[in-house]
Amino acid sequence: MAAGSGAPAESCVGQVVLPGDVLLLPAHPEDDGERLRLGAGAAPRGRLLCGPGLRRCPTGLLVTKCGLLRHRPAGGGAAGAAGGAYWVDSQQKRYVPVKGDHVIGIVTAKAGDVFKLDVGGSEQASLSYLAFEGATKRNRPNVQVGDLIYGQFLVANKDMEPEMVCIDSSGRSSGMGLIGQDGFLFKVSLGLIRKLLAPKCEIIQELSQLYPFELVLGMNGRIWKCPSCLTLGSSPWACGLLVLEPLVQL
Amino acid sequence: MKATPLSNCERRFLLRAIEERKRLDGRQCYDYRNVRISFGADYGCCIVELGKTRVLAQVSCELVPPKPNRPTEGILFFNLELSPMAAPGFEPGRQTDLLVRLNRLIERCLRNSKCIDTESLCVVAGEKVWQIRLDLHLLNHDGNIIDAASIAGIVALCHFRRPDVSVQGEEVTVYTPEERDPVPLSIHHMPICVSFAFFQQGTYLLVDPSEREERVMDGVLVIAMNKHREICTMQSSGGIMLVKDQVLRCSKITAVKVAEITELIQKALENDQKARKEGGKFGFAESIPNQKITAFKMESAAVDTNNVEEQAEEIITKADPPSEVSTTPILHTPGTAQIGEGIENSWGDLEESDREEAAEEEGESEATAFECQKMETEDTSTMLETKKDEPIVVSDSEEEEVVILEPQELPMKTRAQTNPKQENASKKAFNKRRKKKRAAY
DSSP: OOOOOOEEHHHHTTSEEOTTOEEEOOOOSSSSTTOOOOSTTSOGGGOOEEOTTEEEETTEEEEOSOEEEEEEOOSSGGGOTTSSEEEEEOOOOSOOOOTTOEEEEEEEEEETTEEEEEOSSSSOEEEETTSSTTOOSSSOOOOOTTOEEEEEEEEOOTTSOOEEESSOTTSOOTTOEEOOSSSEEEEOOHHHHHHHHSTTOHHHHHHHHHOOOEEEEOTTSEEEEEOOOOBTTBOHHHHHHHHHGGGGGO | OOOOOOOHHHHHHHHHHHHTTOOTTSOOTTOOOOEEEEEOSSTTEEEEEETTEEEEEEEEEEEEOOBTTBTTSOEEEEEEEEOTTTOTTOOTTOOOHHHHHHHHHHHIIIIITTOBOSGGGEEETTTEEEEEEEEEEEEEOSSOHHHHHHHHHHHHHHHOEEOOEEEETTEEEEOOTTTSOOEEOOBOOOOEEEEEEEETTTTEEEESOOHHHHHHOSEEEEEEEOTTSOEEEEEEESSOOOOHHHHHHHHHHHHHHHHHHHHHHHHHHHHHHHHHHTTOOOSHHHHSOOOSSOSSOOOOOOOOOSSHHHHHHHHHHHSOOOOOBBOOOEESSTTOEEOSSSOOOOTTOSHHHHHHHHHHHTTOOOOOOOOOOOSSOOOOOOOOOOOBOOOBOOOOTTOTTOOOSOOOOOHHHHTTSSSOOOBOOOOHHHHHHHHHHHHHO
């Protein structure tokens, strides 16, 4: 790109970056010239992870989404930004399926051996009935249209319909599968979900001091909460959500 | 695009809430959402916000020949459009039942009630009359489109000014707004629609249903009334059967609501009139508040959290205990550790499958939680539980030379117990690292 010279990446961490910005990465003294090695074959020290919102370009990293630039140093990151991960934190409400993401889907149809789920993306995801823990051809999971399912994406690219599974690679459910019958589902922005999933999230700790509850957070912006707690004179859904929503802006 | 489907647990929750006379946004059964009316710079342009439902109305006029069978009456034309930006389920150019029903309701409400004096729109009998056109656009759908649309329609018609006309013999002069002030339309009364949503075969009634409530309702009754308590139109759809006193009760509620809304409309019209006369600023840019990121101002709802703790405790103790969580590393051999994924492959076990099925059909919620310090972004489900801190060792049948240090508890065996099983969740990244380590052997 013919844009002006980019700024070094470390100086932009924590600032707003716009699409088209080029971030220069520090060169390693061991490498020849300015070539930066990215990829699994590189030595662990030089391995740099290019997270969402960034793309590799010949001179460094090209920003593709607007937001705040974040950086996490690799373990023992005193050696500068030689390792670690860069990504752009952006506000988004529309979800795009990504492989490996755990999401909450709503069953819309049962077509033979496959369930069709709505995950909030452009296409409905498919989920085979065998992709549940302990499911066999005779033992089908008891899933009806309109049920909620927590699973992860096995295949999610822009050319194909996304596929989901409710088991991990060893065949265990790891918490995935059909979500219980009670409770309530609501939609929030993707940034809030990421914030809630961060370790030591204060919002969840504070809410848990109010009363005990159970949460399933889907990366597609859906939260399932139980108990819905319809009690005299209180509306805990409103309580939970109204506490969370203003914090989205943080 | 298809609209997001409504899940069963949402439907159950909403119906249970309605049975307990609770609404999601904290309103009472007969409460309306906040109505906000803002006017544009032109006469006859206004936006009405009923909660988050937004309708834009625009009135325009044109001189046309009249209809042959009504040579002395003006022509009214109403059009409601559901913009695709209102909801993901709306597509342009596709006539849905909803659209047809809404258009018919607006026509009946505004045309058949004769709220506008069409005789006054006549300029030259048989040759030239004013055609008044009202266009309504739905900008955001959060339930109860018809109420918002009817308010927007009547407000826009009251706000509109048509060019002044004078007829001298055979000559007709149409004055521009600069020559003579434009003239308002002659409006007799203001009909406003009020919607009632019925649930559980007419047992429960809600006024001004929101979008979620509309999805689970059995049927809806729309009553259009003006402030003189005259019913202009009434329509019941959804096939519900209503008793006479239900309908009477609804009409009484309508009278109260219409009086309030009419007052609000009058005030809004007066304020706008004053602002224009005094030369102050008017128009959308002034009236829509300055919001930085979001387009809607979040309204605070009063929430009572007094008894939440005790009642939540009750519900929690009655519910099934959630499965236990362990976040401990699993030692294969000295120097290797593993958390979560990659435990022994269990697909060969057919005896376990029956018990698994039973467990799943009970509807246990199997959200497990743990925290893991990792490089990549986390993507797990969370649950509040205390975590144990003992290392668990498993024997992995894929590696033959594994030395088991302390065979305390084997997760594979715990599945045979009826106690909550210990489950480990993890990330794929770890698998990659583990595969790397294997490759190194």
